Amino acid sequence: MPERWFHIQPLDPLLIRDARPFQSVPGIRARSLNDVPPSVVAGTLRTALAKKRQSIKHTTPLSYYAKSLVRGPLYRWHDHLYVPMPHDLELFDDEYGIYQVRPKPMMSEGQGFFGTGKTGRFSETLWPPIGAGARKKMKSPPAFVSLKWMVNWLTDAVDESQVKEALTEYQHMQKENHSFKNDAPPAFIPALQRQERTQIEVETGSKKAKDQHLFSTESLLFPDDFKLEAGIELSTEESEGLKPFSSLHPIGGERRLAHIEDRPHVYQQDWTCPDMIKESLKNKPYVRMILATPAYFSKGWQPGWLDEQLMSKPLFDTNVRLKLVWASVPHWQPISGWSLANKDKGREKAIRRLVPAGSVYFFTVEEGDPAELAEKMWLQSVSDRNRRKEAFDREDGCGLALWGTWKPNE
Secondary structure: OOEEEEEEEEOOOEEOEOOOOOOOOOOOEEOEOOOOOHHHHHHHHHHHHHHHHHHHOOOOOOOOOOOOOEEEEEEEEOOEEEEEOOOOEEEOOHHHOEEEOOOOOOOOOOOOOOOOOOOOOOOOOOOOOOOOOOOOOOOOOOOEEEHHHHHHHHOOOOOHHHHHHHHHHHHHHHHHOOOOOOOOOOOEEOOOEEEEEEEEEEOOOOOOEEEEEEEEEEEEEOOOOEEEEEEEEOOHHHHHHOOOOEEEEEEOEOOEEEEEEEEOHHHHHHHOOOHHHHHHHOOOOEEEEEEOOOEOOOEOOEOOOEOOOOEEOOOOOOOOEEEEEEEEOOOOEEEOOEEOOOOOOOEEOOOEEEEOOOOEEEEEEEEOOHHHHHHHHOOOEOOOOOOOOOOOHHHHOOOEEEEEOOOOOO
């Protein structure tokens, strides 16, 4: 089924709740996530399309596109795609240093990464990342990296001079608030800034402020021309019937507004696997998987398609079998929300723990050509299917993967 591509341009600061309790307590603060999760973008896009179809066919329910497959979001800034920073890259303030975090095969028993003792879980299976964390990391590291630079990183084609140049430009951006010197957008960009608003709760009848009901909200500020980009699978007939598409629609908490418009089919080219990736992975013994969006795995940080020995069966309709030897995964990311399926008042969605975007999984290739896997699964979902009926992580765009090569640390 063909994909239709859309840009979502936030017009207001977005409140993307981080799933912490928000009760009627004086001085409480609603905190925001660092970026916009796929479920928020998927729900916004599906509802906007359903409203557009309602204007044409009045009997269309708002849930009409509830099961349509969505891919995204990635971030487009000045016509360049950006993805979250990978966690196998350590940056340092002193002399703009860089370190590639790579595991090293174990020389003897009990030297594995997961657990320092011989009784540690996977201590005989996962390789240790020698040298990681040896130097003081950058205080305010970049949050996003251009997809073009990421392709070079995935093929081990980044040299030290390129890194120093990119970090110099990044330091300038931090000082000048997302402005850059050169004509081309930079390789690294900072995290989205936050705006805090102090608010009051108003009584319904008298319209007066309630006593001791002062609270604050934290929202994400988007720079000029900073958009969310996502694709949704639609039939050719439905896609043609919704053209052209340009609409204002609420997104996130407090129904902040965003402008949604469809983009030419040419944007799909930026989501296809580059030839450079396929050539670098051809018949290689090592493959690396980096998450471009948060992923749901049925075994926590460990993908459900790995067995107890961290081995996979042939993956995703290919003949490629992988074995996990190390993973760089930070603290889990909470995802919740509000379900309107209940016709009365709705209800909170259960908190789920997702593996954050930027997490890196290192595999050895046990069978097959990894170039085939990269071509088929480039920016496709590797998430497991959720047992909960209301959670459709794979359909929402969770777990979009980037693939590359790597070499063990010597």
